[in-house]
Amino acid sequence: MRHPPQQLKQNSTPLQGIKILLDPGHGGTETGARGPNGYTEKEVNLVVSKLLEKELIKRGATVYLTREDDREISLVERVDTINKIKPTVALSIHYNALPDWGDAINTKGVGMFWYHAQAHSLAIFLHNYLVAKLNRPSYGVFWNNLALTRPHITPSVLLELGFMINPDEFEWIENRQEQAKLAQILADGIVEWFATVN
Numbered sequence: 001m002r003h004p005p006q007q008l009k010q011n012s013t014p015l016q017g018i019k020i021l022l023d024p025g026h027g028g029t030e031t032g033a034r035g036p037n038g039y040t041e042k043e044v045n046l047v048v049s050k051l052l053e054k055e056l057i058k059r060g061a062t063v064y065l066t067r068e069d070d071r072e073i074s075l076v077e078r079v080d081t082i083n084k085i086k087p088t089v090a091l092s093i094h095y096n097a098l099p100d101w102g103d104a105i106n107t108k109g110v111g112m113f114w115y116h117a118q119a120h121s122l123a124i125f126l127h128n129y130l131v132a133k134l135n136r137p138s139y140g141v142f143w144n145n146l147a148l149t150r151p152h153i154t155p156s157v158l159l160e161l162g163f164m165i166n167p168d169e170f171e172w173i174e175n176r177q178e179q180a181k182l183a184q185i186l187a188d189g190i191v192e193w194f195a196t197v198n
């Protein structure tokens with residue numbers, strides 16, 4: 001009788017032993033950016049974070065969320081959660097808005113923000129992975145001193161997954177199948193990044 005190779009079983013949970021903190025941006029009265037139909041960034045941040053949580057758990061990770069529902073949490077509280085949990089990586093999930101003078105039609109794409117050197121390769125890897133696998137435009141990878149890139153206890157990256165205000169991009173942002181696909185690809189990207197650093 002044949003037995004499945006043991007290695008296949010091990011590879012099905014490549015994130016075993018890894019703690020990942022997801023921080024869905026905004027919440028409560030703080031809505032974040034708004035799409036053309038009023039869909040708020042705080043909603044899509046939470047939806048995508050929960051989809052990503054499921055995908056990461058499937059791959060063996062232990063996942064923490066800074067919020068599980070629509071509530072306001074301060075930046076200080078979010079950072080405190082990171083410092084308390086000490087995750088292997090921390091990802092803050094956002095979608096972008098534009099200032100009033102911005103060009104909504106021509107501004108689009110996936111952006112990533114990092115601050116400490118330890119987060120640089122994760123930001124670049126996830127950005128390039130999403131752009132390639134989802135065929136999304138690139139907004140860029142930026143060095144920026146933000147509340148949620150500043151934690152140094154762990155590589156901390158802030159993801160801006162698209163522009164709420166761009167009408168074409170917004171169709172993709174609010175589409176349920178696309179949200180699910182994004183979560184899947186992002187989880188695969190996290191697995192592959194860990195494989196490159198280990």
Ligand SMILES: [Zn+2]
Pocket residue numbers: 025026032033041094095096
């Ligand atoms: Zn935001």
